Amino acid sequence: EIEAATEAPPESENGLGQVGSRAAILGRGHTLMNLGQDDPALQAVEDAIARDPDDAGWHLRKGIVLERLMRWPAALESYDRAILLDEQCAQAYLAKGGILNQQQRYQEALACFERALASRKISNSEF
Numbered sequence: 001e002i003e004a005a006t007e008a009p010p011e012s013e014n015g016l017g018q019v020g021s022r023a024a025i026l027g028r029g030h031t032l033m034n035l036g037q038d039d040p041a042l043q044a045v046e047d048a049i050a051r052d053p054d055d056a057g058w059h060l061r062k063g064i065v066l067e068r069l070m071r072w073p074a075a076l077e078s079y080d081r082a083i084l085l086d087e088q089c090a091q092a093y094l095a096k097g098g099i100l101n102q103q104q105r106y107q108e109a110l111a112c113f114e115r116a117l118a119s120r121k122i123s124n125s126e127f
Contacts, residue, residue: 022048029061038068056086063095072099090116 025048032041042065049058063078076099082092097112 026061029065033065033068038065041065042069054085056082056089056092059085060089060092060095063092067095067099072103075099088119090119093119 025044029041029044032038032044042062045058045062045065049055049062052058059078059082063075063082066072066075066078076096079092079096079099082089083096086092093112093116097109097116100106100109100112
């Protein structure tokens, strides 16, 4: 995957060609988070969003990083944006439900978990 990513043309269809492929950006973000460097990971995701603002996956990943930084309102906004862009994004519903559950907003959390079950579209590629 990394080899294929480095052979990508300078400008890919999703607009991420200048900095690297989606796989490379995901790998960089994942590595930064594993190193405990959540702020640079957030910047990498925000750069990707700037290039491809309608990608629900980038907003989901931004929410994950924001959640690690304990920035709950911003994480919820990112999950909401992911859901707005892809109503079947089960992971965004699950993550949002987790935050709402911690905030003792149980009815809202339950609705998110039920929506995640209904969508049954859980991505295998996450940070």
